[in-house]
Amino acid sequence: VKLSRLGEFGIIERIKNVLASQSSDVQISIGDDAAVFKTHSEYWTVITTDALVEGVHFDLSYTPVESLGWKLMAVNISDIAAMGGIPRTAVVSLALTENWTLKQIDLLYQGIAACCKQYNCDLIGGDTVRSNYSTFLSATITGEVEPECCAKRSGAKTGDLVCITGVLGRVMVGFRILSLSLNKKGRQKAVNHFLHPEPRVQEARILVKEVGINAMIDISDGLASEIEHICISSGKGCTIYGDKIPVAEDLKELSHSTNKPSFFEAIQSGEEYELLFTISEDNYQILKKKSIFKNGLISVIGTITDEAEGLNLFYNSKKISLPTQGWDHFKNNQ
Amino acid sequence: VKLSRLGEFGIIERIKNVLASQSSDVQISIGDDAAVFKTHSEYWTVITTDALVEGVHFDLSYTPVESLGWKLMAVNISDIAAMGGIPRTAVVSLALTENWTLKQIDLLYQGIAACCKQYNCDLIGGDTVRSNYSTFLSATITGEVEPECCAKRSGAKTGDLVCITGVLGRVMVGFRILSLSLNKKGRQKAVNHFLHPEPRVQEARILVKEVGINAMIDISDGLASEIEHICISSGKGCTIYGDKIPVAEDLKELSHSTNKPSFFEAIQSGEEYELLFTISEDNYQILKKKSIFKNGLISVIGTITDEAEGLNLFYNSKKISLPTQGWDHFKNNQ
Numbered sequence: 063v064k065l066s067r068l069g070e071f072g073i074i075e076r077i078k079n080v081l082a083s084q085s086s087d088v089q090i091s092i093g094d095d096a097a098v099f100k101t102h103s104e105y106w107t108v109i110t111t112d113a114l115v116e117g118v119h120f121d122l123s124y125t126p127v128e129s130l131g132w133k134l135m136a137v138n139i140s141d142i143a144a145m146g147g148i149p150r151t152a153v154v155s156l157a158l159t160e161n162w163t164l165k166q167i168d169l170l171y172q173g174i175a176a177c178c179k180q181y182n183c184d185l186i187g188g189d190t191v192r193s194n195y196s197t198f199l200s201a202t203i204t205g206e207v208e209p210e211c212c213a214k215r216s217g218a219k220t221g222d223l224v225c226i227t228g229v230l231g232r233v234m235v236g237f238r239i240l241s242l243s244l245n246k247k248g249r250q251k252a253v254n255h256f257l258h259p260e261p262r263v264q265e266a267r268i269l270v271k272e273v274g275i276n277a278m279i280d281i282s283d284g285l286a287s288e289i290e291h292i293c294i295s296s297g298k299g300c301t302i303y304g305d306k307i308p309v310a311e312d313l314k315e316l317s318h319s320t321n322k323p324s325f326f327e328a329i330q331s332g333e334e335y336e337l338l339f340t341i342s343e344d345n346y347q348i349l350k351k352k353s354i355f356k357n358g359l360i361s362v363i364g365t366i367t368d369e370a371e372g373l374n375l376f377y378n379s380k381k382i383s384l385p386t387q388g389w390d391h392f393k394n395n396q
Numbered sequence: 397v398k399l400s401r402l403g404e405f406g407i408i409e410r411i412k413n414v415l416a417s418q419s420s421d422v423q424i425s426i427g428d429d430a431a432v433f434k435t436h437s438e439y440w441t442v443i444t445t446d447a448l449v450e451g452v453h454f455d456l457s458y459t460p461v462e463s464l465g466w467k468l469m470a471v472n473i474s475d476i477a478a479m480g481g482i483p484r485t486a487v488v489s490l491a492l493t494e495n496w497t498l499k500q501i502d503l504l505y506q507g508i509a510a511c512c513k514q515y516n517c518d519l520i521g522g523d524t525v526r527s528n529y530s531t532f533l534s535a536t537i538t539g540e541v542e543p544e545c546c547a548k549r550s551g552a553k554t555g556d557l558v559c560i561t562g563v564l565g566r567v568m569v570g571f572r573i574l575s576l577s578l579n580k581k582g583r584q585k586a587v588n589h590f591l592h593p594e595p596r597v598q599e600a601r602i603l604v605k606e607v608g609i610n611a612m613i614d615i616s617d618g619l620a621s622e623i624e625h626i627c628i629s630s631g632k633g634c635t636i637y638g639d640k641i642p643v644a645e646d647l648k649e650l651s652h653s654t655n656k657p658s659f660f661e662a663i664q665s666g667e668e669y670e671l672l673f674t675i676s677e678d679n680y681q682i683l684k685k686k687s688i689f690k691n692g693l694i695s696v697i698g699t700i701t702d703e704a705e706g707l708n709l710f711y712n713s714k715k716i717s718l719p720t721q722g723w724d725h726f727k728n729n730q
Contacts, residue, residue: 094549096444096478097444103437106435107538109431109485109520111487111521112489112523113532116528141430142430145424145429186443188445191453194451194452194530195529198449198491198534204538205430214424215428279429282429
């Protein structure tokens with residue numbers, strides 16, 4: 063069955079069936095003019111929106127549609143996490159070409175629903191429309207955060223340690239394996255990381271609520287760019303030690319560059335879903351004692367300096383300039 | 397200057413400049429991972445999202461981009477109004493082709509900002525990405541509503557009067573004048589209605605707060621379909637008197653149909669931004685005394701009946717079937 067035969071109201075009926083049970087704060091869900099939910103008065107509301115465009119952000123020839131639905135949610139949930147927030151509700155806007163089959167639409171929504179379920183986010187509304195040329199997916203997620211836990215980009219202080227979660231470049235490895243049809247053997251983890259990225263909501267919550275950090279951002283545009291964002295927003299400089307940045311091991315063998323270490327690709331790799339944050343020395347001691355961070359999840363990669371010091375990157379004991387131009391959707395740089 | 401030369405961060409800087417001053421409830425706006433705002437604990441949050449796709453919902457050859465920005469907001473604000481809500485915040489997701497000029501992007505955002513300003517809605521975030529084939533615009537609006545004022549589709553009661561605001565078919569007239577390049581002389585009102593539709597937020601607020609209604613919906617898919625939505629959601633039937641439905645006078649001369657009265661086009665015309673609601677006889681007496689409704693803005697077009705009576709439409713004293721298939725984005729029916 064093609065989308066064109068089902069019609070919009072038929073889709074709404076199907077979506078209703080895919081939806082998991084919703085939290086009791088949801089008053090009105092899909093099927094009215096708008097969705098309605100109760101907010102908790104002690105929290106602030108966090109809201110973010112991100113779009114995925116066919117041919118720019120995804121390629122249906124090697125991305126399963128279920129994974130696409132997951133990623134649409136994950137990219138937005140990661141932004142909520144970066145503010146220190148808890149995801150609450152999601153609405154999606156899908157513009158699908160007439161080639162989409164009912165089965166594919168179901169799988170897309172299953173991916174959306176699975177990610178929402180994992181992060182306790184209620185899918186409460188949306189709009190499904192026709193597109194003539196290519197597929198567009200957009201989602202908006204609301205979350206909530208205690209005012210004192212809200213993590214801005216602009217809070218970095220001189221002397222802060224600069225930290226990241228996880229390993230960089232895994233998304234890029236997964237992307238190359240799938241897009242170049244490489245052998246997946248032994249690389250399933252990287253493929254999974256590309257297809258089902260897991261935003262660091264839990265880690266972020268512990269950082270803002272139990273540890274205390276000064277600035278945070280998620281790695282959407284590449285680590286180098288995100289460091290620049292934090293420094294500019296905070297009116298600070300930084301010194302980053304490139305050798306301390308953990309890089310996915312198999313990125314090296316899949317590197318596109320022959321004359322530069324894979325490290326440079328890793329720090330420009332976007333949509334890595336890891337967190338970059340700055341934290342005082344004192345609070346870093348608290349962080350180290352948290353069991354969730356005892357497995358080497360956090361790497362200290364540098365320090366925040368006064369603005370006059372500028373942005374400094376050292377690699378193999380040499381000072382090099384920070385390649386801050388990460389992934390830009392309007393430049394063909396991937 | 398083309399979009400491809402400016403880059404995403406350049407766009408964000410420009411958007412910041414276009415933004416009007418924001419309410420004090422906005423804590424963090426464009427330029428962080430997500431936007432943050434305070435909600436009022438006595439209200440519920442209303443959220444809606446709607447997308448506009450080039451070639452499906454709009455044609456840039458006759459739609460000024462400033463009007464496009466306005467409409468993107470208006471279609472969503474109308475959904476908030478239909479719930480009885482007050483618009484609060486907006487986020488937009490724009491996928492633009494490389495052909496967009498900076499001037500056009502500024503005008504698009506000026507239209508977005510102008511509509512937000514008129515309805516006291518804070519534009520607090522968004523995502524601007526590249527599209528290879530066509531333009532895709534999506535917006536999400538949050539609003540707030542007192543729990544006792546929230547207007548569902550499902551509240552219609554037997555004996556309720558069925559009412560609509562305004563005159564139907566004006567959007568269709570404006571659309572035909574522009575799309576067929578007809579003479580605008582004497583028809584500027586219809587053209588304005590198409591380019592700068594004004595959702596009925598104020599009227600809806602008075603209806604839910606000072607009058608009291610039982611069910612409400614905005615006319616997105618055509619009056620006939622909306623009546624069906626209310627009746628199905630409420631488990632009711634209805635009797636509609638077609639002769640009582642006000643139809644735009646110039647629709648008749650622009651009619652595409654030669655053998656059917658323009659009335660039939662009017663009740664299938666979508667995106668009319670008018671409200672359809674059901675109200676008890678008693679509350680209708682209260683409504684009549686409100687000054688805002690004294691200018692003939694409200695028409696009583698029928699009554700709600702028990703479900704077993706079905707959906708009945710009378711026109712020129714003849715019973716005819718309700719043409720409930722309005723505008724469906726997946727069927728080429730406009």
